[in-house]
Amino acid sequence: MSTVFPGQIKIPATYYRGGTSKGVFFKLTDLPEVAQKPGEARDKILLRVLGSPDPYGKQIDGMGNASSSTSKAVIISKPSVPDHDVDYLFGQVSIDKPFVDWSGNCGNLTSAVGAFAINNGLIDKAKIPDNGFCTIRIWQANIQKTIVAHIPITNGEVQETGDFELDGVTFPAAEIQLEFLDPADDGEEGGAMFPTGNVVDDLEVPGIGILKSTMINAGIPTIFVNAADIGYVGTELQDDINSDPKALEKFETIRAYGAVKMGLIADISEAATRQHTPKVAFVAPPQSYQASSGKQVEKESIDLLVRALSMGKLHHAMMGTAAVAIGTAAAIPGTLVNLAAGGDEREAVRFGHPSGTLRVGAQAVLENNQWVVKKAMMSRSARILMEGWVRVPADTF
Template identity: 70%
Template sequence: MSHPPRRHAPQLKIPAAYMRGGTSKGVFFRLGDLPDAAQVPGAARDALLLRVIGSPDPYGKHTDGMGGATSSTSKVVIISKSSESGHDVDYLYGQVPVDGDFIDWSGNCGNLSSAVGPFAIANGLVDPDRVPRDGICTVRIWQANIGKTIIAHVPITAGEVQETGDFELDGVTFPAAEIALEFLDPADEDDDGGAMFPTGHVVDTLEVAGVGTFRASLVNAGVPMVFLEAGALGYDGTELQPAINDDPAALAKLEAIRAEGAVRMGLITDVSQAAARPLTPKIAFVAPPEGYVSSSGRPVRAADIDLLARAMSMGKLHHAMMGTASVAIAAAAAVPGTLVNAAAGGRARETLCFGHPSGVLRVGAEVKQVDGRWTVTKAVMSRSARVLMEGWVRVPADVLPSAD
């Protein structure tokens, strides 16, 4: 005997865009399109966005959500007219763990930064008088997570964002239009030890209980970073994802070092707090140039790169390189004495090309030293972005306690 179905509230229908930015993907929202309870920080906002992505997912697949079950594809972005003078939009970024019941709002996504300008223009958040019929539209972005300015140079054709083009980015399958990004004053200027170096040193020694002692460059530029020497970990810097991600002992070791680095940088007070802050700091290891075959099967010649870099994101080796980590690599490489600078040959440089698992990336940074303190004034790189789908995301209404 059948029974009538229980009555449930209908799904919420929320305007959104699913966008690729650099080597990442995320769900983009206009702040005003979110339900009232989710327009402010708090449990309601996080619950809604977790459900959008499909986390926490003990199966690790994000089958019932928009997430891609990796750190690069489980992201949310909220855009609004800027509250900061001289800026077009505010950009708030949330990293959603695949199996975690929380969102980490502690940092920025440099890759998705490239999609913010196009989204803002297409959604009328940039003054139409500033959008040329053809040419480049400069969008000034206030990165609300970290309180920094990003300038995006977005190509415009026939009054609309140009998404197609011939710019190739290793880690992205197809070419697209190039978007140049400038990260202004990306270092944290409130650190006691120095703008770029929270401890005041270009190299520190980390004593990690049960793991060992490691030299590290602790850098805050774009995102807090713990840089290690690949050789000290038993690596040569040419590793691809399986070499790290299929090794539970290696992942645990790197996480323990990251946690100790977070304490030394003043981001947490005890290593036990690191699990609740998986987004920052990030940890990476570097090595001098060496030839290898990228994850796509394309050879990378030692002569074509200045150093090798591999970075962890949300506990796994990243398939390419995070944009914020690229900023930190460029800044650290420009400062004599850092492990990154040493891996790149030890000379002063404003631009460099580094090898990552998917290929190569060129970045640049301008640094200066004032009264013995290093700071980075600007970092630059190019990315691309594209709308993959737009319309509405649907979320069960009971995710918000106040929903009818």
């Protein structure tokens, strides 16, 4: 007898470019019923959609593009929290391992959440103007935070094309303004904004030594170190780091020991199953360099240099959540980010990253001898690349 193989099931989905990332977006109620709640079935579906785990590291049999910036899934649903318009849940899908990391947010894909919600009937039509901006309050379910997105509307529909340019994205698009309200951690995981209570710590890393570090929970848990302390200058591009296995191992070691000190994990062995957070970034004072596009970034046009790693690789531009961490740390005197930018009090910085520059702002105030960040702000853009259905084999879950 011939073998009978299962067919495929169709799941409504939208493929978005949001900021400098790409991801597959789902409406919660469009997922198979068993995947409408957290668990193994949901993770298996998302892994199969993206083409993971792939021992070849290419995600050829899925929607992923073999980088942390493009191996992402988003689930959008009606709001679970009063005074919000929509819930946003983000999954960072591992490329070569069978797991989905739900521990943090994706700031880049945040820019597409409001547009997806409007296009999929999750926003009251009375709230959508004929022309102007639709203000959408997003509940970021991974980190339990509020994000406000201002979505441009033309003739009652989301405006996606425009002249806003974002380094790391080839073509211009419509500008979407994002406000990350109270972006610092409120103590649910890993403590407060500065989990150790210090704006700068001595982080002891076996095989590397003691590194000055700023460990911050804002936007996403992030460990900042000085580029010079680890043998870099801050102008490095992707290949300078990603082609060097020893460098990647060094950064992963820093990340693991920093995660323990931040209280995010109890033992360094747990870092292997928590790849999305924390992030590791290195900073340096401004200097001129040539971005990956060939564009010349002049020293005078930026306040500092920042390079960040995501899922074990140097990011081609900058993660949106890490940009929030950068803006927040820059606003607080004495952090390594603030010192690299000159040490002055500031409400915004423009930093150089591998693809160019990005401006991010933050409002920080001192309350009861503790720094509090009210919100961080930045602009992004988003565009639908494809919409319809994704297909997965029926025996996936």
